[in-house]
Amino acid sequence: MNVDDEQLIEACLAGKGEAFGQLVERHQHRLFGVLVKMLGSAEEARDVAQDAFVQAYQKLETFRGGSAFSTWLTRIAINAAISRKRRHRREQTSLDAARADHGLEPTDPHTETQPSHAMEQLERQQLVQQALAALPEEFRIVLVLKEMEGMKYDEIADSIGIPIGTVRSRIHRARAELKEKLQLTMKAEE
Incomplete structure (x- = not known):
């Protein structure tokens, strides 16, 4: 501590x-x-x-x-x-x-040099946010804590009260499901 x-x-x-x-x-x-x-x-x-x-x-x-x-x-x-x-x-x-x-909290367009780049980045963030929101809650929680908050596996396990092995498997499954959802969305937009 x-x-x-x-x-x-x-x-x-x-x-x-x-x-x-x-x-x-x-x-x-x-x-x-x-x-x-x-x-x-x-x-x-x-x-x-x-x-x-x-x-x-x-x-x-x-x-x-x-x-x-x-x-x-x-x-x-x-x-x-x-x-x-x-x-x-x-x-x-x-x-x-x-x-x-x-x-979504939009990105600060002042940090981008091209307005089109900022718009593309916002669109990508929205796609990821939508795919993340579509994940089952048990997957979304561990993925947010690991990837977005940078927590370690043991910290996540302590935070949500599950074994560390369960944290690892949920993160793996969450990543796979998120990847699949994003690929489907990208194909649909093409």
Whole structure:
């Protein structure tokens, strides 16, 4: 565990609320990124991230330090995201309505020299995002954590509470399924 995180946790448990604010500042951007990729909506990701931080604060005394604070926090956030998706699935009457809510954070066109290049890149990102959204949730979660967040296999296993072998097999299957979906999409567009 990061020594700084450990010190902040101890300070927070000693009643110094500002210490938890520092933990939030330190971990909010990465956690938000994971949630946007999982949920497909920045608004939902913000809500779930806020819920995750509230839960983490309320349960901070249960954190044992067996893994990094960020791993523990990610697990809370993933569980909150899954619960939210299940609730929404029961409430939704149309799959099309769910897809309409999914957004992408576009790339910054100022960093590109050619407008056509920026548009092509955005189109590719949208194709990947759509294919990723079409993956079963158990595959999408591990793939996002590994490929987009750069987490190690053991960190993913700790975060979502599954054996490391299952993480490896799900990532392998997710990559294969994502590749297949992208190839089908590319052929359809030709």
